[in-house]
Amino acid sequence: xxxxxxxxxxxxxxWVQDYVLKPEYVNRFQPEDIREAVTCYFESxxxxxxxxxxxxxxxxxxxxxxxxxxxxxxxxxxxxxTLVHDDIIDRDPIRRGNPTVHERFANKPSTKxxxxxxxxxxxxxxxxxxxAGDVQHGWGISLMTELTSxxxxxxxxxxxxxxxxxxxxxxxxVEGELLDVQYSQVPISExxxxxxxxxxxxKTGALYEFAAIxxxxxxxxxxxxxxxxxxxxxxxxxxxxxxxxxxxxxLGIVGNEKMLGKPVGSDIREGKRTLIVHQAYxxxxxxxxxxxxxxLGNANASTHQVKAVVDLFVKLGGxxxxxxxxxQHVNRALTYLEDVPPSEYRDLLGDWAExxxxxxx
Amino acid sequence: xxxxxxxxxxxxxxWVQDYVLKPEYVNRFQPEDIREAVTCYFESxxxxxxxxxxxxxxxxxxxxxxxxxxxxxxxxxxxxxTLVHDDIIDRDPIRRGNPTVHERFANKPSTKxxxxxxxxxxxxxxxxxxxAGDVQHGWGISLMTELTSxxxxxxxxxxxxxxxxxxxxxxxxVEGELLDVQYSQVPISExxxxxxxxxxxxKTGALYEFAAIxxxxxxxxxxxxxxxxxxxxxxxxxxxxxxxxxxxxxLGIVGNEKMLGKPVGSDIREGKRTLIVHQAYxxxxxxxxxxxxxxLGNANASTHQVKAVVDLFVKLGGxxxxxxxxxQHVNRALTYLEDVPPSEYRDLLGDWAExxxxxxx
Numbered sequence: 001x002x003x004x005x006x007x008x009x010x011x012x013x014x015w016v017q018d019y020v021l022k023p024e025y026v027n028r029f030q031p032e033d034i035r036e037a038v039t040c041y042f043e044s045x046x047x048x049x050x051x052x053x054x055x056x057x058x059x060x061x062x063x064x065x066x067x068x069x070x071x072x073x074x075x076x077x078x079x080x081x082t083l084v085h086d087d088i089i090d091r092d093p094i095r096r097g098n099p100t101v102h103e104r105f106a107n108k109p110s111t112k113x114x115x116x117x118x119x120x121x122x123x124x125x126x127x128x129x130x131x132a133g134d135v136q137h138g139w140g141i142s143l144m145t146e147l148t149s150x151x152x153x154x155x156x157x158x159x160x161x162x163x164x165x166x167x168x169x170x171x172x173x174v175e176g177e178l179l180d181v182q183y184s185q186v187p188i189s190e191x192x193x194x195x196x197x198x199x200x201x202x203k204t205g206a207l208y209e210f211a212a213i214x215x216x217x218x219x220x221x222x223x224x225x226x227x228x229x230x231x232x233x234x235x236x237x238x239x240x241x242x243x244x245x246x247x248x249x250x251l252g253i254v255g256n257e258k259m260l261g262k263p264v265g266s267d268i269r270e271g272k273r274t275l276i277v278h279q280a281y282x283x284x285x286x287x288x289x290x291x292x293x294x295x296l297g298n299a300n301a302s303t304h305q306v307k308a309v310v311d312l313f314v315k316l317g318g319x320x321x322x323x324x325x326x327x328q329h330v331n332r333a334l335t336y337l338e339d340v341p342p343s344e345y346r347d348l349l350g351d352w353a354e355x356x357x358x359x360x361x
Numbered sequence: 362x363x364x365x366x367x368x369x370x371x372x373x374x375x376w377v378q379d380y381v382l383k384p385e386y387v388n389r390f391q392p393e394d395i396r397e398a399v400t401c402y403f404e405s406x407x408x409x410x411x412x413x414x415x416x417x418x419x420x421x422x423x424x425x426x427x428x429x430x431x432x433x434x435x436x437x438x439x440x441x442x443t444l445v446h447d448d449i450i451d452r453d454p455i456r457r458g459n460p461t462v463h464e465r466f467a468n469k470p471s472t473k474x475x476x477x478x479x480x481x482x483x484x485x486x487x488x489x490x491x492x493a494g495d496v497q498h499g500w501g502i503s504l505m506t507e508l509t510s511x512x513x514x515x516x517x518x519x520x521x522x523x524x525x526x527x528x529x530x531x532x533x534x535v536e537g538e539l540l541d542v543q544y545s546q547v548p549i550s551e552x553x554x555x556x557x558x559x560x561x562x563x564k565t566g567a568l569y570e571f572a573a574i575x576x577x578x579x580x581x582x583x584x585x586x587x588x589x590x591x592x593x594x595x596x597x598x599x600x601x602x603x604x605x606x607x608x609x610x611x612l613g614i615v616g617n618e619k620m621l622g623k624p625v626g627s628d629i630r631e632g633k634r635t636l637i638v639h640q641a642y643x644x645x646x647x648x649x650x651x652x653x654x655x656x657l658g659n660a661n662a663s664t665h666q667v668k669a670v671v672d673l674f675v676k677l678g679g680x681x682x683x684x685x686x687x688x689q690h691v692n693r694a695l696t697y698l699e700d701v702p703p704s705e706y707r708d709l710l711g712d713w714a715e716x717x718x719x720x721x722x
Contacts, residue, residue: 030536089488114546127450138527145524155516163506166499175391185475
């Protein structure tokens with residue numbers, strides 16, 4: 001992977017981090033548990049791929065990236081609150097190698113001192129996570145308003161972006177999340193690959209697309225989101241978003257636990273409907289199908305059983321099929337990039353597209 | 362209570378209802394369970410006191426109320442999502458005489474068909490309610506952007522209001538809600554009346570204040586929220602908000618269940634720290650204190666026991682003290698109103714202030 005890309009992302013992560021982790025923002029959040037919950041994911045790292053692609057997109061249309069920093073922070077925080085709420089819904093205990101927010105606040109010593117009953121403490125953890133996500137949602141929108149109040153972007157551009165983010169993008173994300181929950185209860189044989197792909201895109205592609213569209217609109221200082229330069233960047237990241245999600249699913253099955261920061265196999269125990277599962281199941285024989293069905297969505301499946309299913313997913317081509325498809329999405333993204341005028345930003349976007357499928361984290 | 366006020370509220374409820382319950386909004390929400398969850402509280406009524414006071418405030422500064430309709434809808438929807446999330450946190454099963462969102466979707470036939478396990482169905486109900494509240498939050502912000510895109514308000518005014526709502530107001534609401542949860546675990550003898558009053562104001566007064574401030578700023582088409590006319594209206598509704606919450610606590614103890622749309626006594630079983638409890642406990646003798654402590658926060662308290670505590674709250678002056686205080690807040694509000702130029706809107710605001718404590722619903 002390109003050192004140039006990592007250096008560029010690193011630099012922008014620092015801009016965003018320096019911008020948001022200031023007392024004037026952080027001290028707004030009260031009481032103490034809310035402040036800690038609102039900032040903990042943000043302080044613990046994360047890939048920051050959305051802020052980077054937004055800033056590169058801004059640069060790619062000739063804009064000044066520094067004027068998009070509050071929006072780059074906004075898109076990362078917007079992403080973060082959806083994770084905080086999704087982790088409640090998916091009952092995930094671990095994220096980025098640390099306890100998720102609801103888990104952290106269920107087990108905090110001060111929580112245990114306040115609630116003697118462990119079910120009450122767990123409910124408190126969920127309450128903190130619900131409210132912290134709500135606060136982050138508001139913080140993200142507030143950072144968008146700073147495009148105008150602090151960086152002089154035309155107010156009409158800012159309002160257009162806020163409206164797009166909080167209706168079209170948000171509704172798509174939520175739809176994807178609830179479909180994911182519903183699909184986990186539908187027999188894998190009754191779902192089509194198309195349904196699964198669409199659901200995955202809604203969960204991931206929509207916000208990726210927004211990151212580039214908004215970067216482009218900010219760079220051009222123009223509220224017309226149908227401008228061909230903006231549309232091209234949106235198509236580019238939308239395709240990258242699909243590749244990203246497929247790679248995520250691959251890493252969830254055959255990735256490195258330490259690099260991922262979450263337990264491999266949890267997708268299997270949760271019964272996630274991925275293209276990997278769909279492809280493997282389609283090509284499985286009767287006994288293999290039985291093993292898959294017994295294990296998928298079985299929270300108590302043994303490590304041995306999960307390992308056997310992982311091996312099946314590899315053997316039956318679920319992994320290679322999904323990896324090929326992810327590659328195709330990246331190739332498609334790169335053809336969109338040909339319409340972007342040459343610049344260092346276009347080169348970074350090209351590297352960024354490759355990162356979608358070359359990453360191991 | 363004044364017929365004039367009810368007619369005026371009724372008319373404005375219709376404007377708001379007609380504005381938001383249009384297919385162009387409602388069809389945005391997918392899948393079906395999200396659409397139903399997002400719109401069900403809104404369709405089932407509610408007092409709509411916030412939209413009314415926003416529109417009256419707009420009129421009181423000489424503005425055209427019709428240009429504030431999307432903001433009036435926004436403030437109601439913003440209030441609604443905080444209820445949806447609070448109901449999860451407070452585990453309330455009933456709201457406005459109907460099941461709360463998480464309860465409704467735990468028990469829907471389609472949910473029971475999807476999840477065999479009842480704990481899974483309950484978790485699904487919570488998931489739908491978390492996501493529906495998120496969508497409503499976004500919908501509210503999107504409606505605020507329409508102040509400019511549909512009604513021509515200066516974009517700077519709209520951005521200022523969005524920023525205020527999604528930081529200052531939201532953070533205050535969330536702080537109040539989490540303090541309420543934390544206080545329910547603190548012995549009543551260790552809380553001061555001041556702490557309880559501040560928590561109550563954060564939960565209710567802040568959004569009331571915003572309704573009037575934004576109505577004033579929209580009416581004046583001016584982003585200066587420190588304009589004395591705007592500040593006066595904010596102070597007026599802030600005081601009314603305190604009175605409203607105190608009356609809410611009174612009705613929760615001695616109100617009429619049917620008019621309230623929720624079970625009387627649930628505040629006692631939930632262990633809510635209200636001024637009523639605080640005042641009664643302060644004046645109780647040893648045996649009375651024991652009865653209060655045994656019952657408060659005891660989810661399994663008998664109807665008989667709850668009734669005995671209600672009688673104690675009356676006898677020990679908890680109700681009358683709180684009612685007096687609510688009256689004082691309304692009187693204070695009315696003195697602010699003297700600084701508003703005479704008009705039919707000022708008269709309506711005066712009636713509206715009295716409604717805070719004369720209402721039985």
